[in-house]
Amino acid sequence: MAETSYLNAKDVNEAVDLLSSYHHKAKIIAGGTDLMVSFNRGGQLPEALIYIGDINLNYINQDEENLVIGSTTTLSDLLKSGIIKEHAGILGEAIKNMASVAVRNSGTIGGNICNASPAADTAVPLLALGASLILISKSGERVIDCEKFFVGPGETVLTSDEILKEIIIPKKVNIKWAYKKLGRRLADTLSVASSGVTMQIENGKCKDVRIVLGAVAPIPLVSNNAAKILEDKVLDTLAIEASASAASEETKPIDDARSTAWYRKRVSKALVKSLLNQIAGEGDE
Numbered sequence: 001m002a003e004t005s006y007l008n009a010k011d012v013n014e015a016v017d018l019l020s021s022y023h024h025k026a027k028i029i030a031g032g033t034d035l036m037v038s039f040n041r042g043g044q045l046p047e048a049l050i051y052i053g054d055i056n057l058n059y060i061n062q063d064e065e066n067l068v069i070g071s072t073t074t075l076s077d078l079l080k081s082g083i084i085k086e087h088a089g090i091l092g093e094a095i096k097n098m099a100s101v102a103v104r105n106s107g108t109i110g111g112n113i114c115n116a117s118p119a120a121d122t123a124v125p126l127l128a129l130g131a132s133l134i135l136i137s138k139s140g141e142r143v144i145d146c147e148k149f150f151v152g153p154g155e156t157v158l159t160s161d162e163i164l165k166e167i168i169i170p171k172k173v174n175i176k177w178a179y180k181k182l183g184r185r186l187a188d189t190l191s192v193a194s195s196g197v198t199m200q201i202e203n204g205k206c207k208d209v210r211i212v213l214g215a216v217a218p219i220p221l222v223s224n225n226a227a228k229i230l231e232d233k234v235l236d237t238l239a240i241e242a243s244a245s246a247a248s249e250e251t252k253p254i255d256d257a258r259s260t261a262w263y264r265k266r267v268s269k270a271l272v273k274s275l276l277n278q279i280a281g282e283g284d285e
């Protein structure tokens with residue numbers, strides 16, 4: 001069996017140079033909490049693993065308009081961050097419900113997104129927050145809306161010579177949010193279904209509504225139909241019912257070891273309904 005080289009890149013430029021020099025035959029490794037599991041289950045080893053934990057992408061910064069998160073920031077660092085608590089509470093809430101302390105100490109936000117599981121727990125809040133992603137290769141950087149990043153289970157728009165460099169989250173004033181994850185148990189479990197909602201409420205009406213569901217479609221699902229129903233409307237019982245039904249209709253769930261498609265479709269409606277009721281209960285301020 002051919003051996004796999006383990007290469008420790010010292011900065012972003014070296015990481016993308018190495019990736020390009022291996023022409024599809026290398027893989028990025030960050031925390032390794034997804035990748036090592038897949039190798040242990042018989043996943044094909046690449047010619048080289050390029051470790052990116054030392055390339056200085058572990059940061060959470062902010063300017064007036066945005067939060068900027070380096071892709072190798074660990075889930076634990078995000079959970080501890082005051083910036084995340086203040087401006088992206090929904091992301092912190094999702095991470096609090098992810099995995100265990102040990103996995104969160106190694107696992108990175110970039111790895112969670114790039115692994116592209118339909119149940120990736122940071123994808124739901126990032127989509128709800130309207131995040132965008134900065135991808136970098138030897139030929140430069142490009143920015144992509146997080147909504148356009150996921151292509152299918154385990155598939156993204158990343159080309160074989162690109163890495164995810166940063167996640168950009170726009171700061172929004174008076175943002176209302178709610179998040180819930182359903183698993184087979186309360187802790188250290190993958191999602192059966194999850195949902196995140198963000199919106200602003202101006203003069204009693206919903207604005208900039210984003211409704212996202214995880215683990216109920218081939219990719220994390222942004223339910224535009226459900227959001228449209230609420231835009232410029234009062235968040236009352238009828239609107240909530242209609243929006244939650246629309247969200248459930250948009251799901252394309254599957255049966256797997258964790259749940260059934262039948263249950264996931266039904267619970268999607270219940271999840272969205274309970275999140276919208278939660279926001280409605282908080283009132284205007």
Ligand SMILES: Cc1cc2nc3c(=O)[nH]c(=O)nc-3n(C[C@H](O)[C@H](O)[C@H](O)COP(=O)(O)OP(=O)(O)OC[C@H]3O[C@@H](n4cnc5c(N)ncnc54)[C@H](O)[C@@H]3O)c2cc1C
Nearest residue numbers: 028030031032033034035099107108110111112114121164
């Ligand atoms: C016991 C256990 C429990 C878990 N629980 C949860 C859970 O509750 N919710 C959940 O969502 N996940 C869970 N996971 C999955 C995993 O921990 C997370 O997805 C984690 O965030 C992955 O990050 P990582 O740095 O370890 O990724 P890695 O394993 O290093 O990489 C994952 C994939 O992303 C690619 N990659 C990594 N970083 C980059 C980058 N910057 N640019 C391009 N490609 C990149 C790698 O090539 C690989 O294909 C769990 C895993 C375990 C083992």
